Every structure is written in structure tokens, then in C-alpha cells.
Amino acid sequence: MTAVNTGISCFLIAAIISILPLQKIKRYTYIISSIGSLGFGLFALSIIFSAPSKLYTLNISSAFDFVFYGDALSGFFLLAISVLAFAVSIYSVGYTKDMKNPGAAGVLYNFFILSMYAVVLSGNIITFLISWETMSLLSYFLVTLQRDEESARAGLIYAVMTHAGTAFIIALFLVLYTQTGSMDLAEIKLYASHIPDTLKNLIFIFSIIGFGTKAGIIPLHTWLPRAHPAAPSNISALMSGVMIKTGIYGFIRINLDILQQSPEWWGITVIVIGAVSCIIGMLYALMEYDMKRLLAYCSVENIGVIFLGIGAAMMLKSNGLYTASSIALAAALYHTLNHAVFKGLLFLGTGSVMHATHTKNMEKMGGLLKSMPYTGLFFLIGSVSICALPPFNGFVSEWLTYQSLLSGFNSVSIASKIAAPLGAAALALTGALAAACFVKAFGISFLGMPRSSHAEDVKESSASMITGMGVLALLCLVLGIFPGLTLRVISPAVFSYTGAGIMPTGAGFLHIGGSLSDLSPAAILISIIIMFITTVIFIFIAGGKRKISYGDSWDCGIKALTPRMQYTATGFTKPLRMIFRKIYLPKRDLNISYIVKPFFLSSIKYSGEITPFLEVYIYRPLTSLIRGAARRVSILQSGSLHLYLGYILATLILLLIFGGN
């Protein structure tokens, strides 16, 4: 408990110092926050490996009390939050140097992290809902911290979406409460088997909508690509890395932990949601040239991958395949941790780039790897990890997802047999899309020639920012080559769901007993290194030392290669825009003005964009429907006092008639 007390006091002290009028040292409070997250990290490890227990109870009245409860699942999410909060806090020391309102940012930052801890540690309904709402509100204020029109609009959409989601979460808790008569989540779990099936289905659907909105599944993702770019980058890293994971936590807590048993169609539904989210999310990410929007869409994709794992876990368990189900849930949790690390890293990297170039638009970047070598290297590591390329961390969790989906073939039902490999095919497509997306993201912004004056004379970020990113980049590699270690942290949570453990045989080694498939990322890395050394020696023997001369790139002999002749981000994805035009619905506008038609042009103006079909065909009709309904209701509110008195009279008469007896 000392670790957690230290943690809480660190965050509180940091918050208090932030509001004191000490402009010069304000940004160093983030160091205290990072110590606080270390404390919580240690606490998380102790929770994971100890029996579930009530940590703290605060009695307010007989009906309401705050209960904090810790088990392996909440411990795991606690760990994921702490890991990212640690690195982001270090990064923030340098990042917040030129921030306009550092005091407000500091207070909100510390309480935001505490509220996320509270969400995953909540032991009863009231505590959960209050923490959840606090987290949502604090993140709303953080999104609107930069007071401009973009942030304000983004904040509004975020607030509306997140509250619509919360409404469903409240509804599902009401159903649980009325059915079990208890507020306490552990008690609800005991009585959960008595809930009738139809109500269980209702709870499942509400949890998809409620927690799915926070997690950002398609089609409930629309707030993500708006809110993440609006927030400061250290906040985007936390929001995208861990806050949306609280949605995952809630979903797992309700459907996998409290309800335990689920019919097969739940699992298949979740797999379909995951597959759709990962493909559509990545397709939209590919079309973005705003780096933060690209990363936001990418979060939608990764949430999809996590849902694929969760869905597989539910489906396999309903088919009685407990070991395979464990692998699937382990894959989902592994990916949750991985995504927190590499997405946090990428957002921090983007923050550094924006800090240096003052733009989010990658069409204006280029050649940054030379001026920002560390940021570039770390961004590259993040990109390689998110594309699930060995030997980095994304690969291990996706490999586990593949393995679990493939073992879905041992299910009894045909539906599962077909759903599982198709989910795996969706994952394969996503992997290839992600690779293209991050070749674009890294290649266009960090390689080639500077595309605008923004990218010239760029300076590398400060030491604390580089350290923050470096910690995460190192973790990408460690989590990638030591899957055995990571699985030890995950298995207690998985065990409580399936009753089947996945015991890794070694730190850098994975073995799936059922299919006799092995993976050893550590061995892959070692082999790559050995082969690299051999190759260098071989080349020296075969070719000897040869001269290297430097010159211009091949320009077909024009001798005037300009940055404008490089491939652009838009050009890079043009083939995909044409191939997937049914999804993108691209529009182009070509305005040519002539001096004399048809040969003498004065100007050509080209603009192209894609149609976000979900927004056009789902959200716009929905909002206009709601507005229309609201307008009709507003007839009642005429503003006339006499009419309102009339309403009261009418109500009174009606009550006397119907409520008399």
C-alpha cells in the first residue's frame, strides 16, 4: 500500500505545485508525476500477483460508498496506464515549456491520470460511474485546452459522443442493479448467472455501444480523429494510448468477468466489429496527411485488433476451447499494452515534430530524419512496431491473435469455423494496410527533401522529450523480444476468465501446445544480428573496400530536381483511393481557367477529397432527425408564462383524474 500512497501523493503534490504562481519551475512538476506513476506501477504488479481484494472503502452514507477493488485484470490495466504515464510525464517536462496555460494543463494532467486509475480500480457501480464521468470531463477540458475554434468543435463532438456512451453504460448498470440488487461489482458477479438471457443480451448490446464509444470502434469512432489532434500531444498520447483502453477494460469487465458465460453469437459479433474497425480504421488512416488524425484513425484500427482477440476469446470459450480462449484473451491484453506503448510513442514523436516544424501536415515536412535524428529513430521504431513487424512488440500480439483465430477451427459450430479464419484474413489485410500507412507516414515526413520552409532549419527536441520517447522505444523492443515475461503479467487476468493458464516456457520464447507452433522473437533478433555481421564480413571479402561517391538523385538529366517533384502523401495513396473507391467515394474538383481556349491556360486548380460515408450517411441523417424532433418539442416552450401556468393546471387535472385512487 505504501507504493500507492506515494503514487497518489505525488500526483496531488504535482497538481498543487502546478497552480502555484511559480512559472519557471512549473514544468518540472511532471517529474513528480512520473515518480507517482512508478509508484502505481509497482502497486499494479503487487495487485496482479495477489488475490482479488477490496483495497479501500469510504462510507458516505448507507446507500453510497466509494469502493476500490483490485484484481488481476484491473492490475494489468493499472500497469498499462502507469507505463505510459511514466514516459509521457518525462516527455512533458520539455514539451510544456512554451505552453500558454501550463498551470491548468498541469492540474488537469495529474487529475486525469488519477481518474483513469480510479476507473480501473472501481469496485462498485457508483464509484465506477463517478470516476468514468470525471475522466471524461477532465479529458474534455484537456481537449479544449488550446482555445481555438478547432478545439472547441472537437471538444463539443467529444462531449456529446462520450455522454451518449455514458448513458448506455448507466443503463446497463441499472439493469445489473435491478436484476441482482447489488451495487458491488464482485457481488453482482456472484448473482450474474440468475439474470435472464434476454436481459443479458441487452447488457451486451449496451456495453458495445457504451464502452465502444469510448474505445472508438466503427461506427462510433467519429470523435477520435477530431479530439486527438485538438489536444496537446502529451495528452493525445495518454488519451489514445490508455484512456480509450478504459473502454476495453469496461467491456472485458462486464462481458467477460461479470457475465462469465456468453452465447456464441456474442463472440462472433465482437469479431465482426473488430474486423470492420481494423479495416475501415486503417483505410481512413491511409488517406490522412494530418499526422495526428492519421494516428487517431490508427487507434481505431488497433482497437479493432484488440476486439478481434476479445471476440475470439468469447467465441472459443463458448465452444469449450478454454486453452485457445486463453491465448485469445492474452493476445487482446498483450495488444492493449503494446498499443499503449507504441501509440504513445508515435504521438509523442508527432508532438516533437509539430513542436519543431509548427505544422501537422506531412505534405509540408520531409527530410526530418537528418535534422531530428533521435525523434526520427524513435518514430521509426514506433512505426515498425505498429505495423507488427518482428522483432518489435506489435508482432507478438498479432501472432497470438492469429494463433487463437486459427484454433477457432476446432470449434463445433460452422459459424465459428468460418468467422475465425475470416477474422484472421482481416488481420492480414490490416497488417498490409498498416505497413503502407506507416511507410507513408515515416517516408513522407522524415525522408526525402524538405517539402516546405517549415521543414528547413529544424532543431531536435529537448533532452527530456527524447528521454520520454526513448523509454517507450526501448519498451517496444523489450515487449517484443521477451513475450514470456509479458505473458507472466497477463496470465493471472486470463486465468480468472478461462480457468486455463498460458504458461510460457521461457522469457523470449512462445509455444502453442495445441498446434505445436513456436515463436521466438529473441532468436529472430539474435539471428538478424549474427547474419548482419556475417554479411558485412562477407561483403568485405567479396568486394573489398570500395569507394563511395555522393551526388544528386537521378533526375533524368534535367538538373533541377525540386522538392515539389517528390512523391506526396496524397500521391502515395492514390492507387488505394482508386482501388477502394467504393469505400472512399473520392471527389475531385478541377478548375481550369483559360486565357484563350483550349491551349493557353492561366491557372489550374485541383482539389480532391474523400467522402466519410459513415458521417454523411449515418451521422448527418441522425443529427438532423434529432434536431427536427427537438424543434417540434420546442413548440411547447413558447416562453409565455400563461401557457406554462396552463400546463401546470392541465397536469394537475390529469393527475387528479388518473392518480386519484
Added chain:
Amino acid sequence: MEYLQFILIIILSPLINGVIRKLKAQMQGRPGPGLFQSYFDLIRLFKKDMRISNTTSWIFGAAPYILFTSTIVAAMIVPVITTVSPFSVMGDIIAIIYIFALGRFFMALAGLDAGTAFGGEGSSREMTVAILVEPMLMLSIFTAAISAGSTNIAMLASISGPIYTPSHILALSAFIIAIIAETGRIPVDNPDTHLELTMIHEGMVLEYSGKYLALMEWAHYMKQMLLFTLAVDIFFPAGIINNTEPAALAMSFGIYLLKMFSIAFFMAIIESSRAKMRFFQLPSLLEGGFVLAFLSLLTYIMTGR
């Protein structure tokens, strides 16, 4: 011996490429280069000086090494002449696909590094083709993996059950289309072209010279032979042995070479008899391949064969 079977891929891959070139030339009525021309090309490139663009960063120098070494690591996992494959603990067939993706990722970055339109064009097209190929490749592998109950390639190769089932034939067809696309052969890409508007692979490596180019080309040959080897391991494993006796190894090596030459012959026929497709016609071919792979999976699920 079983530890060193991947060396066969490293050493023989230029030969297989030479065989395809020779056969193609013969079919087109030319004498063509000698069988060992690819070796001479590599040696010549290794001995040349390099010219590198000023625009490039360290990615440009790292990419050939990453591509070359990652392809060798992929080769270590694949059983070539015996299914006693000690390196198979490193990974399975899914890992191989992702190791290939690692090489491709860096090759595409290198294409963008010099800041020319050709490199960007090559990268963009390569990644687009990969997006269309990957799901089909994976699905066709899944059919085989599900019927063998494992994604371990040595396991896949040592299952000597009925190979000529409907599902395997469909999966094989999809796999062949995937190989053609992955190795940049007609009708997807033309390995002989240097016409800017049509090239994919050649576009990305346009800025390379000397030993970097040699590494890139050699890696390309190895990847080609590896994919052929995967095809025979998964779909025609007959002849591969499950022990390490020298006599049996020699026998297995002979059979393996025969299989490789047959595939090379098949590729040469396809290359000589088809025209390169327009880039935007590729989706119809590759989506067709995806449908084949999906049908193979459905067939296996429905009929169990």
C-alpha cells in the same frame, strides 16, 4: 547438416533466377544469358564503386542490410531438404510472412529516401500490391495450416496426407498468384523493365548501385526461391525426408532441385505467355486470387477435404 540447409537457398537462389531467365529466353527464341549469369552480375556489382544521392539518410544504407539479413533469417526457418528443422522454434509461417514484410517496409522507405518520383512511385505501388496480396497469401496458408493443425512449416511439410484434395488445389492456385505478385513477375510486374512508368520493384531500387544493389538483388532472388520452397513444402512435400542420413539427404536434395526446376519452368511459361497487366487491372486478378483462397477454406470447412 540440418542446421545448414538455409545455406542452400542463399547459394542456389541466383541459379534458379538464371534458370528462369534462360528458359524464358529459349521460349522467346533467343539463346539468352548463361545459367550462371546472375552470379556474375552479383560479383560484378560487389566489385563496383557506389554512388549515393546526397538527399538520402541512413535508412538508404540500412535498408539493403535489413532486407538481406531478414530474408536469410526467413530462410533459416524453412525446411529445405529435411523436416528436421532446428530453427523452426524461431517462428512459423506467419512469422515468415511478417519477416518478408519487414524487408519490404524498409525497401519501400529506401524508395522514398532519395526524394525522386520514381522511388516514390515504386514504393507506393509495391505497398499497394502487398495490400492486395497479403490476405490471399494468408488465407491460402490458413487452409493448409488448418488441415495440418499447425502453422509450423516443418509440421506442414511432414504431413504426407492426401495433397490433391479440392481445397488444396484451390489454395495452391491462390498461392501461385501470390508468389507471382510477391516476386514481381509478369503479369504483375516486369523484372526486365526499366521503363519508368511500368516498374514497381525496379523503381524502388533505382538509386542503388554497387554492393547495396547486389544485396537488394540477391535478397530478391532468395525471396523468390524461398516462396518456391514454401510452395513445395506446403503443397508437394513428397520426397522431403524426416531424418538426417547423408544418403537420404542427397536423394532429397535431388528431388528438391527437380521440384525447383519444375517451378522455374512453370514460371517461365507464365512469363512468356502472358502480357504484363495494367496496374489498375491488377486488383481484378488479385481479388480473384483472394476468392480462390476463400473458396478453398470454405471447401475445407464444408467437406473436410
